[in-house]
Amino acid sequence: MxxxxxxxxxxxxxxxxxxxxxxxxxxxxxxxxxxxxxxxxxxxxxxxxxKTPWQPSFDARASAIAQGSAIHFARMGVWSDMRDQATPIRQIHVSEQGRFGATRLRHDDLDVDALGYVIPNAWMGRVLHRRLxxxxxxxxxxxxxxxxxxxxxxxxxxxxxxxxxxxxxxxxxxxxxxxxxxxxxxxSHEKPYDQVAVIASVETSEPHHGTAWERFTPEGPIALLPLQGQAMELVWTHEAGRETHRLSLSDGDLLIELQRAFGDRAGRFRRIGKRHAYPLSLVTAxxxxxxxxxxxxxxxxxxxxxxxxxxxxxxxxxxxxxxxxxxxxxxxxxxxxxxxxxxxxxxxxxxxxxxxxxxxxxxxxFGIDSPLLSHARAAGLVGLNLAGPMRRTLARRAMGLER
Ligand SMILES: Cc1cc2nc3c(=O)[nH]c(=O)nc-3n(C[C@H](O)[C@H](O)[C@H](O)COP(=O)(O)OP(=O)(O)OC[C@H]3O[C@@H](n4cnc5c(N)ncnc54)[C@H](O)[C@@H]3O)c2cc1C
Structure with missing residues (x-):
């Protein structure tokens, strides 16, 4: 230099x-x-x-934030602003296509106000930059x-x-x-998963009541995270290559395929926003x-x-x-x-x-066909990194080992 x-x-x-x-x-x-x-x-x-006024965007990407992260944000003095656009996760509903029954985890089972929060990334960025x-x-x-x-x-x-x-x-x-x-x-060590996640906002006909949905299908898991109003963040995992068909569909045709794969437990899917595709791999320095x-x-x-x-x-x-x-x-x-x-x-x-x-x-x-494992997967899939005993309790409940 x-x-x-x-x-x-x-x-x-x-x-x-x-x-x-x-x-x-x-x-x-x-x-x-x-x-x-x-x-x-x-x-x-x-x-x-x-500095520009906040315009909530239907297309905004959002992240699931654990309770622990909310506490860290509070220590930084930004949580009171963050929570303006944070949607609490009140319950998790896990089901598997072709299998009867579902697992539900509720915030009051664990004695917490929320199992976590979903916050638009752009809002998190804005609040942090304002503080900076x-x-x-x-x-x-x-x-x-x-x-x-x-x-x-x-x-x-x-x-x-x-x-x-x-x-x-x-x-x-x-x-x-x-x-x-x-x-x-x-x-870095890189391990490709040969999977692609398709992310989009969707709007449902029914209020979500703070429910995070997890649906396991033979094609891959579908997660829906609650956002403000009746919008939800869709995370739909595909085997690499199979997402191209879905990305090319019209909104109407994609909503039909989503409805078919997910069922109607969250209501009718009425609208879908811009789709983003993420090839998935694990990269560690x-x-x-x-x-x-x-x-x-x-x-x-x-x-x-x-x-x-x-x-x-x-x-x-x-x-x-x-x-x-x-x-x-x-x-x-x-x-x-x-x-x-x-x-x-x-x-x-x-x-x-x-x-x-x-x-x-x-x-x-994901590849193993077992309802017990499906429910164990759920604990992590909605971004609830509840620490220590809480995670153990959650996982045990998710697996039906504890009431
Ligand atoms: C689809 C998807 C969904 C996700 N959902 C969740 C979730 O629900 N919950 C969760 O906990 N995590 C989630 N994550 C992970 C989360 O998004 C990342 O962990 C997080 O964005 C990482 O932030 P970062 O600041 O490290 O990197 P980035 O967000 O990539 O930021 C890096 C910054 O560095 C800047 N930069 C780049 N080059 C330079 C340079 N030469 N000089 C200076 N600056 C530079 C860039 O402009 C950028 O602003 C998700 C990730 C994806 C892809």
Whole structure:
């Protein structure tokens, strides 16, 4: 890299997507308490969108957010705004084509107000960016990191704007698509599932009453997550190649096929929005820390979306990184020291390993013809990453082992 003047920061966050923006918000107390300097670099001009009035879109993509994530958002001071567009999941209904009966899980079975929430991604982004604008951090947007190189005590970043940053800790939260990880020689393990998820908003004739539906069909599972009004987020998994036929259908013909596959338990499907297709694979980075470097979110692990775990897992990573920084800095460690990053990795590794194994295991169970396994799959499929004893209870109830 050519030598030019550079700005020094304690932490540079590469990517202001859901994970990078969450990290910026979660660092607020360290910025205020310890005067940490933080820069976020994001190519998409999100700030402007954050200022325009919110227009709920029928086509908006949405994510299932676990109760634990809502608690993390509350700690960041963004949950009261987030919940404006959050639809609580009050019950989960699991059924299998060709089999009699269904499993229902209700929020009051578990003594919680909601089993989780479904929030439009665009709304989450907007709330996070609004919060970021109230914090004293460097917001480089639109700008991309074009080059990254290790230097003494950190990394040097070259931005598309011609600026240079030197950071004690660089956090790669670029979704793994920028090529920066590869340029640093961080390999990933990729396992294609030979499946494609078709995602769209659908409108039903009946109110959903906060029900998340899971329907197992021989072609693949169909999940419907409740959104505001009578809209629902459809996640329809297909064997790779079989989705092309569905993507080419008219809305009316696609609704007929969906109705046939799903049945009428959620009412009549009346409208379908823009379809998005996602080829599914499991991608995990072989390294997530180096001195002066941490890898978070999709850059670290990209999971099968049907399991609805990716962002929930990443958000716990965000909170653990902040906790490790807080602990390390109070003992005089540098932001990018191996002591801090090893602590972060130790906090993360069991959760990361378990969730990756859990969601990958669910996908393999898709092929196995057993009602018991179908119901076990359900616990993960609606994105309810309920921790510890709660998950065990949920799974046991889902499998009919506990009443
Ligand atoms: C169809 C689908 C459904 C899903 N549903 C759920 C769900 O229900 N629940 C759940 O928990 N998870 C879900 N997930 C997973 C979740 O969407 C991801 O975990 C999450 O989006 C990851 O966010 P991220 O910020 O790591 O990556 P991204 O969202 O990819 O953001 C990366 C950011 O980095 C920026 N960037 C890229 N290159 C550069 C560069 N060179 N310099 C600087 N910035 C750069 C990009 O512009 C972008 O803003 C789903 C995923 C899919 C695909």
């Amino acid at each position: 050519r030598e030019t003047a550079e700005t020094h920061v304690d932490i540079a966050i590469v990517g202001g997507g859901l994970v990078g923006a969450s990290l910026g918000c979660a660092l607020a107390s360290l910025i205020e308490r310890l005067g940490l300097t933080v820069a976020i670099i994001e190519p998409a001009p999100l700030q402007q969108r954050a 604008q109230t914090l004293p951090l460097g917001w480089h947007c639109p700008a991309a990191v074009e080059e990254i190189a290790p230097v003494a005590e950190g990394y040097r970043l070259q931005l598309s704007t011609g600026e240079h940053l030197r950071a004690g800790l660089t956090v790669l939260a670029d979704g793994g698509r920028s090529g920066l990880k590869e340029r640093l020689g961080i390999d 072989r390294e997530t820390i180096r001195p002066g470097l941490a890898v978070l979110g999709n850059a670290a692990h990209s999971l099968h979306p049907v399991a609805g775990q990716g962002f929930n897992l990443a958000l716990r990573g965000v909170m653990d990184l902040v906790a490790a920084l807080d602990a390390g800095l109070s003992q005089g460690e540098d932001v990018g020291s191996l002591a801090v990053l090893n602590d972060f990795d130790a906090r993360r590794s069991a959760d990361r390993h378990n969730v990756i194994r859990f969601s990958d295991g669910l996908i393999r169970l």
